[in-house]
Amino acid sequence: MSNSLGKMRSRAAVVDLTAGTVAYEDTPPEVVRSYLGGRGLNIAYLYKMLQPNVDPLSPDNVLILGTGALTGTGAPNSGRFNATTKSPETNLLGDANCGGFFAPKLRYSGIDRLIIKGRARHPSILKVEDGTVTIEDARAYWGMDIYEIDTALHNDYGQSIEAVTIGPAGENMVRFACVMTGIKNAAGRGGTGAVMGSKNLKAVVAAGGPGFEIQDPDSFVALNEELKKYLTNSMVVKVLGRVGTPLLYEVSNHLGTIRTRNSQDSQFEDTLNAEVIHEHIDKMISCHSCIVHCRHRNTYKGEGPEYTTVGLLGANLCIADTANVIRLNNLVNRLGMDVSSVGGVLSWALELYQRGIIDDSITGGPIEFGDYDLADRLIRSIAAREGFGDVLADSSQAAERLNDPECNYLTAIKGLPQSDPHDCRYIKAFALGIATASRGADHLRSRPTLEVFDLPPELLREIYGADVDRDPTSYLTKEIVVATHENIYSIVDSVGICKFICHGFNSPKLLKYDHFSQLLNAAFGASFSIDELKAVARRVVDLERAFINREGVRRPQDMLPRRYFDEPLPHGVAKGHHVDRDKFFEMLGRYYKLRQWDEDGMVPKSRIVELMAPWNGGKEAAS
Amino acid sequence: MADDSRGAIQIFRDPVAGFEYQAVCRLCEDPECVAACMAVALTLDRKTGQVLFDRNRCVGCAMCVMVCPHNAIVPDRRAGKAILCDQCVGRDKPACVAACSTGAIDFVETDDAVTKEMAGTRK
Ligand code: SF4
Ligand code: SF4
Ligand code: SF4
Numbered sequence: 001m002s003n004s005l006g007k008m009r010s011r012a013a014v015v016d017l018t019a020g021t022v023a024y025e026d027t028p029p030e031v032v033r034s035y036l037g038g039r040g041l042n043i044a045y046l047y048k049m050l051q052p053n054v055d056p057l058s059p060d061n062v063l064i065l066g067t068g069a070l071t072g073t074g075a076p077n078s079g080r081f082n083a084t085t086k087s088p089e090t091n092l093l094g095d096a097n098c099g100g101f102f103a104p105k106l107r108y109s110g111i112d113r114l115i116i117k118g119r120a121r122h123p124s125i126l127k128v129e130d131g132t133v134t135i136e137d138a139r140a141y142w143g144m145d146i147y148e149i150d151t152a153l154h155n156d157y158g159q160s161i162e163a164v165t166i167g168p169a170g171e172n173m174v175r176f177a178c179v180m181t182g183i184k185n186a187a188g189r190g191g192t193g194a195v196m197g198s199k200n201l202k203a204v205v206a207a208g209g210p211g212f213e214i215q216d217p218d219s220f221v222a223l224n225e226e227l228k229k230y231l232t233n234s235m236v237v238k239v240l241g242r243v244g245t246p247l248l249y250e251v252s253n254h255l256g257t258i259r260t261r262n263s264q265d266s267q268f269e270d271t272l273n274a275e276v277i278h279e280h281i282d283k284m285i286s287c288h289s290c291i292v293h294c295r296h297r298n299t300y301k302g303e304g305p306e307y308t309t310v311g312l313l314g315a316n317l318c319i320a321d322t323a324n325v326i327r328l329n330n331l332v333n334r335l336g337m338d339v340s341s342v343g344g345v346l347s348w349a350l351e352l353y354q355r356g357i358i359d360d361s362i363t364g365g366p367i368e369f370g371d372y373d374l375a376d377r378l379i380r381s382i383a384a385r386e387g388f389g390d391v392l393a394d395s396s397q398a399a400e401r402l403n404d405p406e407c408n409y410l411t412a413i414k415g416l417p418q419s420d421p422h423d424c425r426y427i428k429a430f431a432l433g434i435a436t437a438s439r440g441a442d443h444l445r446s447r448p449t450l451e452v453f454d455l456p457p458e459l460l461r462e463i464y465g466a467d468v469d470r471d472p473t474s475y476l477t478k479e480i481v482v483a484t485h486e487n488i489y490s491i492v493d494s495v496g497i498c499k500f501i502c503h504g505f506n507s508p509k510l511l512k513y514d515h516f517s518q519l520l521n522a523a524f525g526a527s528f529s530i531d532e533l534k535a536v537a538r539r540v541v542d543l544e545r546a547f548i549n550r551e552g553v554r555r556p557q558d559m560l561p562r563r564y565f566d567e568p569l570p571h572g573v574a575k576g577h578h579v580d581r582d583k584f585f586e587m588l589g590r591y592y593k594l595r596q597w598d599e600d601g602m603v604p605k606s607r608i609v610e611l612m613a614p615w616n617g618g619k620e621a622a623s
Numbered sequence: 624m625a626d627d628s629r630g631a632i633q634i635f636r637d638p639v640a641g642f643e644y645q646a647v648c649r650l651c652e653d654p655e656c657v658a659a660c661m662a663v664a665l666t667l668d669r670k671t672g673q674v675l676f677d678r679n680r681c682v683g684c685a686m687c688v689m690v691c692p693h694n695a696i697v698p699d700r701r702a703g704k705a706i707l708c709d710q711c712v713g714r715d716k717p718a719c720v721a722a723c724s725t726g727a728i729d730f731v732e733t734d735d736a737v738t739k740e741m742a743g744t745r746k
Contacts, residue, residue: 074722104627108626150638183639210626210701211624211629212626213625224722241724
């Protein structure tokens with residue numbers, strides 16, 4: 001018996017920029033039921049629509065901007081969407097979640113998902129209003145940075161619009177350019193902005209429309225108030241709301257696991273501690289419907305920094321001056337790039353130069369760690385694709401030109417530089433998590449921390465459904481830990497809620513499957529059970545894996561950066577720790593088994609037929 | 624209908640300039656909106672200081688929208704009516720106060736009138 005969707009609907013607009021046409025469709029109910037929305041529905045569409053081996057920057061690639069099932073309902077922290085495409089940075093899955101205010105507005109404008117293919121003849125904008133998408137001329141906006149385009153669009157289209165945009169980096173197809181909204185929120189990873197640029201699409205403007213129906217507004221509001229009380233009681237929520245993600249810097253630094261000097265070191269200055277950062281902050285602000293408000297407005301005309309920024313543009317480049325790190329953060333956002341890849345690629349080049357693997361003939365002059373002015377210059381030249389910046393703009397794909405064809409000195413997996421500033425040689429579940437993450441070395445797919453917290457054993461058993469090893473350096477049972485976190489995060493990304501209030505993200509409390517089912521059912525009068533949501537979670541993880549399998553990913557691509565195996569950590573609690581190759585591969589093998597993938601990490605054909613069945617109204621016949 | 628453009632409180636944000644402005648009814652002592660409303664949809668309760676809104680009488684002319692010095696009235700194009708704060712008469716606590724997670728908005732009774740206290744952009 002399938003569950004009821006109640007008033008839950010999902011409407012897609014399919015835009016062909018080459019032909020200049022827009023078609024509309026209601027996503028089939030069976031597909032909505034199986035993938036919910038956001039990240040889940042996006043991969044369901046991408047898998048179905050994209051041919052294998054397409055050039056990500058060609059008109060054949062598809063860019064999907066999809067709101068979550070609860071986006072804009074007023075549920076806590078429900079302002080999010082996912083941008084999903086084939087990544088020009090990895091040639092695999094590009095999928096990034098983004099907050100801000102755009103996603104609810106897109107939904108209120110009558111469209112839940114924009115599916116964009118082709119390439120416009122000249123710079124264009126999509127305007128969404130009253131359920132209709134129009135393609136408009138954007139030549140006047142081409143060349144503007146993220147701040148300029150945000151201001152210009154509000155002046156020209158009205159103060160109440162919301163928009164996603166690209167900056168110069170996206171226009172120039174820097175392989176780690178982002179789709180952005182506001183001046184800082186980014187669908188950051190995998191080069192979604194480069195795909196937008198390749199399509200000659202400068203912005204999408206959501207101008208408003210009919211809104212959508214909530215089944216019983218009074219009881220839904222009451223549920224949200226109850227959840228607000230429950231969530232704001234949490235310590236993690238309180239601290240995040242006060243100082244934001246930089247709070248994690250000190251933790252990693254203490255352990256001796258903060259990536260420093262391109263991971264040659266693992267401890268750095270305390271000038272990047274959350275409390276020090278806070279002296280440069282004007283106030284904390286938030287995304288739509290958020291009860292946490294983790295974001296900073298800094299005193300240098302920008303928003304941020306996050307933990308990733310202070311780690312990767314600070315410690316990893318050996319830049320200790322707090323104000324300068326925040327300035328770099330603002331610059332990268334203004335140009336519309338992913339801070340993680342910018343930091344990872346820059347530090348890679350700096351080490352290659354330090355080792356004499358590259359020299360002035362390619363860099364155009366000396367480049368050294370700790371040089372703020374140099375970092376500023378290189379960041380600008382990457383966005384403009386000028387000189388050495390043009391090489392770096394290709395991220396891991398510049399490996400040959402940088403004389404490091406195996407990426408021995410780049411902390412990356414599947415071609416994606418690692419986003420977490422945390423060095424994964426110590427906590428083995430982190431190592432497995434970044435290896436199996438469907439979009440490459442990324443911590444927002446799992447980042448499991450609970451098993452090492454001091455939680456009662458019964459609680460741990462309840463969370464993981466098994467007894468797990470609490471030793472962070474143990475390889476045993478970590479496959480269970482990683483899979484559990486991957487599963488629930490695929491749900492929170494599919495309903496359009498922020499990970500910071502999701503169970504497992506640094507807290508054993510927060511929103512769990514039963515809360516997500518309560519919210520969906522109260523908002524739409526649907527009837528999702530906890531088990532059904534767990535089945536959705538496994539579907540999303542499996543289909544993303546099937547997608548990257550189709551693009552060539554096998555076991556050898558689930559490989560950690562060389563340094564994690566070969567070089568023990570130099571400092572702190574983690575001193576001496578590294579990852580053992582054999583134990584890592586055994587752990588990976590256990591993970592595949594748990595996922596019911598084959599030994600080579602492939603999703604079985606029969607499972608793929610099952611995963612695509614909702615497109616045929618639930619029948620598995622046509623594959 | 625879920626649609627934040629039809630809320631009685633509108634937040635204007637300018638991330639580039641770095642500010643938020645909360646357009647919310649301040650319950651003026653001598654409300655321009657009441658004076659402007661020809662349909663007598665808006666009235667001032669002199670005892671409590673509350674501005675009362677009779678949606679049935681509203682003809683959607685948007686005069687109140689134009690005269691409100693605080694941008695606190697929103698025209699609902701679809702319904703052809705004004706949207707403004709009704710102070711959640713009948714609820715324990717105004718919905719906005721219940722939903723706010725920062726304590727930025729509160730609803731307090733003062734000696735002479737009912738006043739809405741709000742903290743604007745705070746450092
Ligand atoms: S917790 Fe932070 S990132 Fe998440 S919705 Fe709130 S402000 Fe946005
Ligand atoms: S709606 Fe505007 S004019 Fe009327 S009482 Fe409120 S703030 Fe004053
Ligand atoms: S829009 Fe309605 S409430 Fe406002 S002035 Fe006109 S009739 Fe009166």
